[in-house]
Amino acid sequence: MTITEVSKKYELSADTLRYYERVGLIPEVxxxxxxxxxxxxxxxxxxxxxxxxxxxxxxxxxxxxxxTLFQKGDETIEARKEILTEQRKQLIEKMEDIKKTIERLDYKIERYDQSVVKKENELKRMDD
Structure with missing residues (x-):
């Protein structure tokens, strides 16, 4: 596949793909x-x-x-596993933080919804 085809398939710019290769995020193509x-x-x-x-x-x-470790071969399997395990742990922590933030946002939104309903009811009573 050409860089244009890969760019379209993965929705990444050709510049991004070149950068990934240049810095070693993907092995040399x-x-x-x-x-x-x-x-x-x-x-x-x-x-x-x-x-x-x-x-x-x-x-x-x-x-x-x-x-880089992957390219060095099987003797780096344990080190690669450690990297992935640590990143997974960090993602789970982030996910828990995001969940707490969503819960707080839901609470705030609900409070605003209640305020709007309360104001609407007050206005309705004033019109009666």
Whole structure:
């Protein structure tokens, strides 16, 4: 696949894909004889993985470390697992914080709804 096709498929700009490759977020993509990037299924799996992790808020530095370890082979499996485990733990903490924030927002919204209904009832009584 060309960079344009991958860009459309994963809704990432070509510049973002080039950046991901340049900083080591995805392994270097092979090029055809004309120097045009030729993304394989494996390359696309990396793009999909990085997009997923970034959308969840994982830092670029952590992902670069993970990819670097991956490229070093099986002797880094435990280190990679530790990275993923720590990031999972942090995401769960964020998720709990978000849940608390949503509950607080729901409470505030409900209070505003009650205020609006109260005001409407007061106005209605005044019209009677």
């Amino acid at each position: 092979n090029r055809n004889k004309n120097g045009i990037r030729n993304y394989t299924e494996e390359d696309c799996r990396w793009v999909e993985f990085i997009k997923c992790m970034r959308s969840a808020g994982l830092p670029i530095e952590v992902l670069i470390e993970y990819v």
